[in-house]
Amino acid sequence: MTGTLIDTRDTVxxxxxxxxxxxxxxxxxxxxSTEQLVYRVQxxxxxxxxxxxxxxxxxxxxxxWASVPPAERAKALLRFxxxxxxxxxxxATAVTNEMGAPVNRPSEVDGAVGLTRYLASVAAGLPFEEHVPGVFRPSIVRxxxxxxxxxxxxxxxxxFLALQKVVPALLAGCPVLVKPAPETAYDSFVLADAFDAAGLAEGVVxxxxxDREGSEYLVAHPGVDKIxxxxxxxxxxxxxxxxxxxxxxxxxxxxxxxxxxVLPDADLAAAMPALVTGTTINSGQACSLLSRVLVPRARHEEFMAGYTEALDAVVVGDPFDPATTMGPLVSRRQYERVLSYVRLGAEEGATAAYGGTRPDGPARGYYLRPTVFTGVDNGMRIAQEEIFGPVICVIAYDTVDEAVRIANDTPFxxxxxxxxxxxxxxxVASRVRAGSQTVNSAIxxxxxxxxxxxxxxxxGRELGGAEGILGFTEALTIGV
Incomplete structure (x- = not known):
């Protein structure tokens, strides 16, 4: 466990x-995890x-940079x-120190490296220029x-989320200005070292x-074309x-x-590992968190028995301990925000069926056990507002049509x-108004x-291979 000031940076x-x-x-x-200062960044x-x-x-x-052939830009990103x-x-150590990601979770570094290599392989063969026969005249579309x-x-x-943006933009020929979040500003210095080592052209990154003031200044800057x-x-x-x-x-x-x-004929035992992952990933701090679980009313008790038993295997604790599967919330502010929703759920009339308290053990740190509410009406604030913490609403339904209606009854x-x-x-997934749906999986x-x-x-969309890269381009049509 780390709890003393590790490094200070005053350059950018x-x-x-x-x-x-x-x-x-x-x-x-x-x-x-320790509530101690670990990094200072100017x-x-x-x-x-x-x-x-x-x-x-x-x-x-x-x-x-745009005039560098796509295959050469791809080679530069492979060096990166x-x-x-x-x-x-x-x-990985910096990210664990900054936001409490357990050291044993699937490596964000591996995902970021894999994404970069995949996009580089796609970019090398993209049609950045197309000749269109046309109806009235032929055109070149660049x-x-x-x-x-x-x-x-x-x-x-x-x-990962930085490279989800930066890599396709660079492969499309754009220079990029990366603005990391204040909570995780330190690991961006290591990222900058990697860009430096890759030998990208001057001015490209x-x-x-x-914080907020600098972010707004950058976003509003007249020299920026896309955010x-x-x-x-x-x-x-x-x-x-x-x-x-x-x-x-x-x-x-x-x-x-x-x-x-959860459909009426679902295999609950087979679904539990994915459901636990999808409802506790990153301590609930994920925009894609499966924060509402819709269960057939006839199987509600059976589901809760299996789900709470599966949650018992989630180890909440020191993110540097290899046995930990769920670390702390990122900050005191976030911790207090999530606790306010735990209180709100009870005030709204839902039943706290599991968790909602600190785990036994750590005296310090922003730790919270997974919290499961039952008796939830989808109109409650805990079912409508993004909490960004491990607070899960289990909602019973009577028909699949009702489940689809509830799933779609959200501003998100x-x-x-x-x-x-x-x-x-x-x-059923095809009837839900959401950008990405999975079947029997939480990925x-x-x-x-x-x-x-x-x-x-x-x-807009990110990832998607060619679609993600071409999202950082404009179509220029030249009639010939």
């Missing part, structure tokens, strides 16, 4: 060089943001993937870079840790409003209140799951499939 990575930060504002990063000031945008603007306007992989242990991209990254999967943002719906609305002033391109991957529909539409016989489950994304939300869960 701007256009391929480390330069002093001038903001005078420090981000104190507190370990959620924010990028307006001067550094201006310098980064100016350098990126120069790259975009001159076409120096190697550099990230070489720093894997360092990144996919040109959208320009300077601001990638605004959340804290809950900081490396900058990494700018900042790719992942975070809360409220902040996404703010980003979209700022972008609209200059008609900037924007991709938003926002909140969720995903439903897991990011993801979800259906458990039951495959053909029926696919049919809601694939590198090769587009990912994003309906309704208040966002706009």
């Amino acid at each position: 990575y701007v256009a391929g060089r480390w330069i002093p930060a001038t903001s005078g504002r420090w981000i104190d990063i507190v370990s959620p 924010e990028a000031g307006r001067a550094e943001i201006d310098a980064a945008v100016t350098a990126a603007r120069r790259v975009a306007d001159s076409g120096t 993937a190697d550099a990230v992989e070489a720093r894997g242990a360092e990144i 996919r040109v870079p959208v320009g300077v991209v601001a990638a605004v990254v959340p804290w809950n999967a900081p490396l 900058s990494v700018l840790p900042a 790719s943002f992942t975070g809360s719906t409220a902040t996404g609305q703010r980003v979209a409003g700022i972008a609209a002033r200059d008609v900037k391109r924007v991709t938003l991957e926002l909140g969720g209140k995903s439903a897991a529909v 539409g990011l993801s979800g799951a259906v458990f039951g016989p495959q053909e029926e489950a696919v049919a 809601d994304f694939d590198f090769a499939a587009p990912y994003g939300g309906f309704k208040s869960s966002g706009t």
